[in-house]
């Protein structure tokens with residue numbers, strides 16, 4: 323192989339027009355399911371009052387039963403996104419102005435902003451340096467008399483440290499909401515991610531392991547929480563009287579409903595989940611194995627007794643050992659590889675850092691969320707004091723600034739030859755890194 327790096331004008335490992343295969347889990351089964359619903363003429367079947375159709379149509383209800391049975395949980399409530407599902411979880415738990423919820427700064431934003439929708443204040447705790455989920459020690463330190471819940475995230479597809487964090491929650495009598503958007507089919511001590519806390523939230527958006535375009539399932543073993551989730555999904559305020567619900571705290575509902583079309587697709591997608599997740603695991607393990615001999619590049623570690631389902635492959639990069647900056651390294655690997663079909667405009671699917679620590683976003687920095695007067699951070703109900711500033715969570719900041727590389731070039735559909743190109747690009751850049759100095 324030519325030594326000169328593509329970023330310096332050499333021949334790339336993979337020609338730019340040789341695109342990586344698209345990740346397309348939707349097939350003929352989903353097409354038939356959509357046609358079945360189309361032929362029925364009922365594309366969604368809800369009414370927002372106390373009526374048999376309060377629970378949605380036959381596809382939604384069948385999807386919920388099948389999801390609950392697959393994941394071994396009592397209730398599954400379909401919603402139109404994990405964003406909605408996380409908000410509903412906060413509402414169902416009775417969280418209110420004055421309360422605090424401990425969150426991670428290293429996730430998609432709603433994992434941290436969901437408490438705001440009920441007037442509660444997010445309190446950020448740092449993450450584990452090798453697994454990237456909330457660090458139990460940091461969580462314990464963040465607890466105050468106002469803490470009502472922890473939102474844990476199974477980030478990149480690895481379950482959180484459920485034993486440690488659930489024990490902290492029990493000790494302080496607070497709830498655990500598990501954001502398993504990136505981790506369907508991952509396991510911790512034999513139980514599926516999403517079922518490890520009091521409420522679990524999955525995402526079915528287009529980027530996830532399985533999808534319905536947009537969508538979510540929210541799961542719980544608690545009958546009362548299940549009812550509250552169903553109410554918040556579907557105009558609770560108009561239902562409580564007819565349903566004779568007496569606890570009306572947070573019973574201002576939304577329309578978070580999933581359609582029959584999406585549910586029918588989701589039922590087919592669920593059948594495909596094991597195979598799709600296993601292929602991802604196999605691909606990631608193959609890449610990890612072949613990166614093992616590169617000092618300063620560390621493939622993802624998997625927690626003891628857990629399985630990782632690799633929403634992304636997150637690699638740790640040590641600039642001191644490799645001798646070049648992460649930015650230069652990522653640019654050079656990207657230059658050796660090609661984009662992915664149907665995502666051509668995004669370039670090579672590799673980047674540094676994942677997301678900026680959420681507490682550095684303007685709404686936190688300036689403490690302006692709902693209205694212009696600082697609610698809920700500054701209000702008569704909130705007796706705590708929060709500052710959101712750089713330096714709060716050093717592990718997350720170092721991952722974002724220099725230590726983490728993520729890529730998507732391991733999704734099902736990749737052949738061994740495709741994976742070999744990814745590995746070869748890392749090796750070529752590594753071996754010739756002097757060219758980057």
Ligand SMILES: Cc1ncc(COP(=O)(O)O)c(C=O)c1O
Nearest residue numbers: 403404405430501503525526527
């Ligand atoms: C960890 C995590 N939580 C929540 C969400 C929100 O999911 P949705 O797009 O279904 O609202 C995402 C989506 O990217 C996510 O990755």
